[in-house]
Amino acid sequence: MPRYELITKSGFAAQAWRRHNSYAFAATDAVAPLVVTELAKACMCLPIAFMKQNDTFVPHAVQGLEPGRNLFVVNGTWVASYTPAAYRGYPFALAQGEVDQLHLCIDMDSGLVGAGEGFDQPFFDEAGEAAQPVKDALNFLQQIYRNRAVTQRVCAALAAEDLFQPWPLTVQGPDGERRVDGLFRIDEARLNSLDPEALARVQKAGGLPVAYCQLLSMGNIQTLGLIARKLDEVKNRMPEMSDQIDVDGILQRHKANDNLDSLETDNDRNLVNVVADEGDFDLSSFVNSKHRD
Incomplete structure (x- = not known):
């Protein structure tokens, strides 16, 4: 769990931070919240669903088929090809203070805060003001915060017209089928039948x-099944290479082999196959070349 601490001059003047070069901090997130301004980019590669939080619906990127x-x-x-904005501000986050004030915090357990070699980004400049990268991080997170309010209003308008319906995914695995519940999608039929x-x-x-x-993003749910299948194949057939697999290469091959002339049925957007492909598949071609000496 992250341990966020408020950034103050007294507490951080002698410390510095560094930018993350790994998304391991997000490796256990099966979903991530999205805001309206990023949906146009996110929908091109990520499956998007709505999740109910209290009485509101919030769009999320669906990133896994099982918890953790x-x-x-x-x-x-x-x-x-797109990274949710929720991750791009890491290791920073906002905390809400009194009178709706927003304060910048940082995850002290991220391994990205310290002093000495490797920590090249000071929190404060020589004048005692917040350094520009810190200001940029604050501005970025404030934009996300403001967009969350817009996102809530838009989703409330969709809910007022009863446009959300459950999206029950079925995952076909080696041990049979299992359901993934808690996701919602747009009711396309109702949307098309709305009065003027x-x-x-x-x-x-x-x-x-x-x-x-x-609606456009729902076809991307098959990408999760594809990644799961190929990772399991590598783990089972080439365990010594399981940490070197070129997933991007697999996704590019999958994209190139898509039949653009076929129309996906609605059921395809509800069933995700994670059973390993049948037949031969040259996994060695998808091992990163720098590791194949």
């Missing part, structure tokens, strides 16, 4: 782009 495993993090590397007044309300609230981004 993020399939988009392989050996510390983020393998998808209801459609205008959704459009005015900015809900249409959010709805279409989520």
